[in-house]
Amino acid sequence: LFAGQTDFLKGVVAMSGLPPSDRIEVCFAGRSNVGKSSLINALTGRKGLARASNTPGRTQEINFFTLADSHYLVDLPGYGYANAPLAVVEKWQKLLKQYLSGRQNLRRAFVLVDARHGIKAVDEEILSLLDSAAVTFQCVLTKADKVKGADRDAVLAQVRGALAKHPAAFPEIILTSSEKAEGIATLRATIATLI
Numbered sequence: 487l488f489a490g491q492t493d494f495l496k497g498v499v500a501m502s503g504l505p506p507s508d509r510i511e512v513c514f515a516g517r518s519n520v521g522k523s524s525l526i527n528a529l530t531g532r533k534g535l536a537r538a539s540n541t542p543g544r545t546q547e548i549n550f551f552t553l554a555d556s557h558y559l560v561d562l563p564g565y566g567y568a569n570a571p572l573a574v575v576e577k578w579q580k581l582l583k584q585y586l587s588g589r590q591n592l593r594r595a596f597v598l599v600d601a602r603h604g605i606k607a608v609d610e611e612i613l614s615l616l617d618s619a620a621v622t623f624q625c626v627l628t629k630a631d632k633v634k635g636a637d638r639d640a641v642l643a644q645v646r647g648a649l650a651k652h653p654a655a656f657p658e659i660i661l662t663s664s665e666k667a668e669g670i671a672t673l674r675a676t677i678a679t680l681i
């Protein structure tokens with residue numbers, strides 16, 4: 487799946503722009519700066535691929551990538567921007583709700599969480615949205631290279647505790663580092679089993 491080509495398809499700002507749910511897809515969500523672009527680039531082996539989603543003005547788009555010409559990899563807009571105007575937050579919530587409830591071929595959402603911080607209040611909103619939409623989600627810890635030994639165990643325990651409150655949570659947590667290429671093969675293999 488990841489041996490093939492991954493290409494940017496389109497950025498979507500409104501429900502009307504969503505491509506039909508005619509392919510199996512997985513999506514990625516996470517607080518801004520969590521390392522989502524870096525992880526998507528590491529996963530697909532294409533440096534700079536997910537950079538478009540990070541440029542100002544594109545941050546509120548749902549970005550669709552085609553995976554091996556047969557699947558979609560979907561990059562959801564980052565959340566938790568300090569000082570984001572309420573209107574922007576509300577628009578984000580609306581689009582996200584519409585996306586999550588309307589994708590019959592969405593197999594799983596991967597929610598990225600900084601391994602140094604664990605699941606925070608800012609993440610809870612999307613987790614609740616995923617519960618409501620009954621979209622199974624799996625937590626992926628990013629920047630694991632920054633956390634060692636006992637601190638890793640502590641963050642894993644915190645995340646497990648937080649996930650226990652969410653009916654849509656898949657229990658297994660994946661630790662990754664885009665910088666050290668840790669956990670990337672595991673994440674690829676997990677996605678491959680879904681599709």
Ligand code: GDP
Pocket residue numbers: 516517518519520521522523524525540564628629630631632662663664665666
């Ligand atoms: P995004 O806003 O979620 O797309 O985050 P980016 O991928 O742009 O990464 C945000 C910052 O975290 C950048 O400075 C990256 O260099 C850094 N970063 C991303 N992944 C890793 C990682 O695996 N390890 C470390 N140490 N830093 C990372």
